[in-house]
Amino acid sequence: MRNTLHPALTITASIIFIILIAPLFIILGAAVSDTNYLTFPPQGFTMRWFSNIFEISAFRTTAITSLQIAFFGTFLALLIGIPAAYALNRFRIRLPSWLSNVFVLPILVPEIVLGFSLMKSVTIGLNLPVFTTLLLGHALLVLPYAVRVVGASLASFDFSIEEAAISLGCPPLKAFLTVVLPNISAGVIAAFILAFITSINDVSISLFLTGPGISTLPIQILAHMEQFFDPTIASVSVLLMLLTVGVMAIVEATLGLTFLTK
Amino acid sequence: MTVSLTLDHITAHYGSTQVLEDLSLAIKAGELVSLLGSSGCGKTTTLRLVAGFLEPTSGTIQLGERDLTRLAAHKRDIGLVFQNYALFPHLSVRDNVAFGLKQRGLGGTERTAKANAMLERVGLSSFADRMPAALSGGQKQRVALARALVIEPPLLMFDEPLSNLDAKLRVDMRVEIRRLQRANGTTSLYVTHDQEEAFSISDRVAIMNAGRIMQLDRPEVLYQRPANSFVARFVGFENLIGMTVTARDGETVTAVTQAGATLKLSQSVFGAIPDRFVLAARPDGLAVSREGEGIPVTLGIRTYLGRAYQYQCTTPAGDYLGNGPLTELLDPGTAAVLTPVPEQCCILPSDA
Amino acid sequence: MIKRLSPWILAGPASLLVLVFLILPVGSTLIATFTDAKGWAAPYAAFFNSGFRRTVLYRTIEISLITTIISVVLGFIAAYVVAQMPARLKSIMIIAAVFPLLTGVVVRSFAWLILLGKNGILNTALLSVGFISEPISMLYTEGAVIAAMVYLFVPLMILTLAGVLEGIPKDVVEAATSLGATPFAVFRQVILPLAMPGLIVGAVLVFTGSFTSYATPQLLGGERQMMMGTLLYQRAMVTFDWTGASTVAAIMVVVTILIVVLMTRLARRLNPMAG
Numbered sequence: 026m027r028n029t030l031h032p033a034l035t036i037t038a039s040i041i042f043i044i045l046i047a048p049l050f051i052i053l054g055a056a057v058s059d060t061n062y063l064t065f066p067p068q069g070f071t072m073r074w075f076s077n078i079f080e081i082s083a084f085r086t087t088a089i090t091s092l093q094i095a096f097f098g099t100f101l102a103l104l105i106g107i108p109a110a111y112a113l114n115r116f117r118i119r120l121p122s123w124l125s126n127v128f129v130l131p132i133l134v135p136e137i138v139l140g141f142s143l144m145k146s147v148t149i150g151l152n153l154p155v156f157t158t159l160l161l162g163h164a165l166l167v168l169p170y171a172v173r174v175v176g177a178s179l180a181s182f183d184f185s186i187e188e189a190a191i192s193l194g195c196p197p198l199k200a201f202l203t204v205v206l207p208n209i210s211a212g213v214i215a216a217f218i219l220a221f222i223t224s225i226n227d228v229s230i231s232l233f234l235t236g237p238g239i240s241t242l243p244i245q246i247l248a249h250m251e252q253f254f255d256p257t258i259a260s261v262s263v264l265l266m267l268l269t270v271g272v273m274a275i276v277e278a279t280l281g282l283t284f285l286t287k
Numbered sequence: 288m289t290v291s292l293t294l295d296h297i298t299a300h301y302g303s304t305q306v307l308e309d310l311s312l313a314i315k316a317g318e319l320v321s322l323l324g325s326s327g328c329g330k331t332t333t334l335r336l337v338a339g340f341l342e343p344t345s346g347t348i349q350l351g352e353r354d355l356t357r358l359a360a361h362k363r364d365i366g367l368v369f370q371n372y373a374l375f376p377h378l379s380v381r382d383n384v385a386f387g388l389k390q391r392g393l394g395g396t397e398r399t400a401k402a403n404a405m406l407e408r409v410g411l412s413s414f415a416d417r418m419p420a421a422l423s424g425g426q427k428q429r430v431a432l433a434r435a436l437v438i439e440p441p442l443l444m445f446d447e448p449l450s451n452l453d454a455k456l457r458v459d460m461r462v463e464i465r466r467l468q469r470a471n472g473t474t475s476l477y478v479t480h481d482q483e484e485a486f487s488i489s490d491r492v493a494i495m496n497a498g499r500i501m502q503l504d505r506p507e508v509l510y511q512r513p514a515n516s517f518v519a520r521f522v523g524f525e526n527l528i529g530m531t532v533t534a535r536d537g538e539t540v541t542a543v544t545q546a547g548a549t550l551k552l553s554q555s556v557f558g559a560i561p562d563r564f565v566l567a568a569r570p571d572g573l574a575v576s577r578e579g580e581g582i583p584v585t586l587g588i589r590t591y592l593g594r595a596y597q598y599q600c601t602t603p604a605g606d607y608l609g610n611g612p613l614t615e616l617l618d619p620g621t622a623a624v625l626t627p628v629p630e631q632c633c634i635l636p637s638d639a
Numbered sequence: 640m641i642k643r644l645s646p647w648i649l650a651g652p653a654s655l656l657v658l659v660f661l662i663l664p665v666g667s668t669l670i671a672t673f674t675d676a677k678g679w680a681a682p683y684a685a686f687f688n689s690g691f692r693r694t695v696l697y698r699t700i701e702i703s704l705i706t707t708i709i710s711v712v713l714g715f716i717a718a719y720v721v722a723q724m725p726a727r728l729k730s731i732m733i734i735a736a737v738f739p740l741l742t743g744v745v746v747r748s749f750a751w752l753i754l755l756g757k758n759g760i761l762n763t764a765l766l767s768v769g770f771i772s773e774p775i776s777m778l779y780t781e782g783a784v785i786a787a788m789v790y791l792f793v794p795l796m797i798l799t800l801a802g803v804l805e806g807i808p809k810d811v812v813e814a815a816t817s818l819g820a821t822p823f824a825v826f827r828q829v830i831l832p833l834a835m836p837g838l839i840v841g842a843v844l845v846f847t848g849s850f851t852s853y854a855t856p857q858l859l860g861g862e863r864q865m866m867m868g869t870l871l872y873q874r875a876m877v878t879f880d881w882t883g884a885s886t887v888a889a890i891m892v893v894v895t896i897l898i899v900v901l902m903t904r905l906a907r908r909l910n911p912m913a914g
């Protein structure tokens with residue numbers, strides 16, 4: 026699609042993009058302000074709010090929990106999601122058509138409702154440990170990425186290649202691991218990245234699934250903000266944005282950023 | 288009302304690359320002219336310049352009395368038929384055809400009536416309410432044609448309109464296009480890379496290369512009397528033999544090839560022959576025989592063509608293709624001679 | 640036998656996870672709202688009889704609608720420009736949209752806390768030009784919540800629509816132009832209808848996302864601008880009224896699913912590719 030652009034459109038779009046990015050720079054400014062309150066433009070320059078993060082043990086422990094949950098939750102989702110995606114694509118005629126809709130449910134059901142229900146039925150009802158429920162909740166949250174993103178890769182995969190491997194004497198599991206998996210690796214990487222970042226940033230599910238001694242970083246940030254309005258949060262946010270930069274660098278290196286517009 | 292299209296000294300660039308070099312072209316009122324050439328020769332650029340999707344660096348484009356050069360594309364009033372049909376996927380066949388009428392402010396009933404009449408003419412009346420996705424390639428192209436014709440444009444342009452159709456349909460459609468174009472007497476510019484298509488459909492054909500028109504003429508002339516080596520090679524003169532005149536005796540000219548073979552040519556057949564020239568011949572313009580007067584060659588691979596045998600012929604100055612009669616079977620490695628068949632050859636100015 | 644069951648064995652664990660940890664818990668939350676001792680509809684009666692909770696529902700719908708409309712308009716303009724840009728500029732713009740999208744909701748909402756706060760940049764700017772004489776309170780207003788939500792969802796809209804607009808073939812636009820359509824007519828009669836299904840999908844994402852959000856209304860709306868998400872949390876974790884919380888959850892689920900089902904059906908009907 027190409028059409029002539031009216032200058033007013035170009036200017037409006039430029040303003041939109043500036044407003045998209047500007048607030049993130051404002052956080053950066055606020056994080057180095059030598060004041061006890063949040064302000065922009067920064068007054069003075071200090072790194073003490075960054076060192077302050079490491080003095081508050083809650084940030085350290087919740088960050089570790091968040092990383093653990095994101096990593097293992099994503100891993101679990103991929104472990105069960107990839108076989109499901111494979112089955113849905115490979116045996117489309119033999120599985121009922123509603124089955125693929127089941128894996129849309131975690132997107133369809135509001136996260137906060139899922140979090141609340143998990144707390145009620147699983148943490149309290151089944152008396153499962155908080156960490157386990159949190160892990161399962163996050164695995165559930167990111168399962169659609171595993172099934173759908175990997176599924177999109179599988180949809181364009183030519184299964185006759187797998188059959189060729191099997192006809193040459195390769196056992197099915199080995200054929201999957203050595204022939205199918207390498208050919209859908211882009212989908213798996215994309216699913217991992219999207220799932221990981223979604224899990225790290227999640228608030229609504231974790232909200233109900235934190236217990237004594239166990240919380241995630243976004244929940245800790247929210248809790249901290251209710252009591253303090255100092256630049257510590259800004260510096261934590263800067264670190265989280267650095268994580269985003271890192272993720273984008275990984276995406277660019279492995280898949281290319283244009284992948285995200287698809 | 289039929290008008291002429293004139294492109295005068297057009298130069299065009301994509302960024303800093305020149306794609307058209309001082310191109311001039313005049314299409315007479317009611318005439319169908321094809322631009323023929325391989326991809327990148329500038330034929331599509333020329334069409335897009337006339338359509339208004341590109342602007343020339345210099346030069347003017349004139350349609351009848353109107354100067355189109357800097358006119359906005361939507362004000363040019365040109366019927367355009369695209370390679371990929373470019374039907375509006377969200378509109379029914381009838382609404383696709385009526386689209387241009389709607390832009391011209393025609394009322395609903397008049398639009399429908401005109402669109403229906405046009406669909407009748409292209410034989411798609413029963414498909415008026417279908418969506419484009421439910422049509423075959425040939426039907427889509429008929430809709431595209433109807434959509435371009437219904438606005439009764441003074442100029443029709445076709446951008447490789449048949450290249451996505453299968454061979455049989457291509458022949459049918461090109462007859463159809465010619466019929467509708469003739470019936471309306473609409474001045475037309477047709478872009479294609481298919482020689483047969485261009486020659487069969489056009490009043491005149493412009494063969495293009497590297498942003499320039501190499502020759503613009505009637506298909507018959509192009510086919511039999513190419514003006515230069517590029518056009519000659521393009522229309523199938525596979526043998527281009529560089530020669531130098533050594534003696535002139537009345538109408539008879541004696542010339543030698545680079546390998547020293549001597550030929551006698553008559554100016555009463557070929558017209559005036561310059562001192563240095565290229566003898567251009569299709570394979571059936573070079574007769575292969577065991578002995579006689581001509582260019583001595585060594586025969587290579589022989590292929591059977593049905594009406595003749597074709598031989599690969601090697602000489603010190605280069606390889607040629609010649610045809611030999613079915614009555615005489617010659618084996619690879621045999622020494623033979625190539626004799627030009629005057630009616631099947633032509634004389635071109637030397638490239639150097 | 641194994642061969643016949645293998646699809647189920649492969650899809651089994653994932654299906655089981657959804658069944659046990661989503662369908663059953665959420666189902667039990669929904670059922671809980673119909674098994675109240677005071678009658679099956681009592682929790683809903685309680686919800687709609689409470690002026691406060693009704694206001695929260697209306698406010699949530701209002702904020703979500705306004706957010707959706709603004710996001711669609713801004714997202715469309717930005718995506719339209721992105722689609723026409725040369726490759727280099729385009730990728731810079733895509734990065735500018737993806738970066739906030741990958742940054743968490745908390746961080747992005749927090750940015751608006753700094754922007755709109757008493758010592759925030761907006762107050763500072765207004766004070767310095769003499770527009771106001773003392774800092775005004777912009778936080779905990781509907782406007783603050785909408786601003787932050789639009790900020791949250793515009794990148795999503797841009798990426799969705801940029802993909803859709805890029806998918807519109809160039810020659811269809813050129814065909815319309817050659818038939819005499821003005822740039823506005825091309826937009827109105829060709830681009831907009833072809834983008835409509837994608838636009839609806841994007842709008843649904845924004846609306847349901849706003850309708851069920853928690854962090855943004857919590858940070859920028861506070862108690863004063865309570866929305867369904869914050870109300871659910873407050874019912875469940877502050878007043879421990881689980882039936883009340885479940886009722887809020889049920890209304891959220893019903894509205895979300897209704898919107899998604901109706902709008903996808905509409906988008907499918909508007910899909911030009913359908914015969």
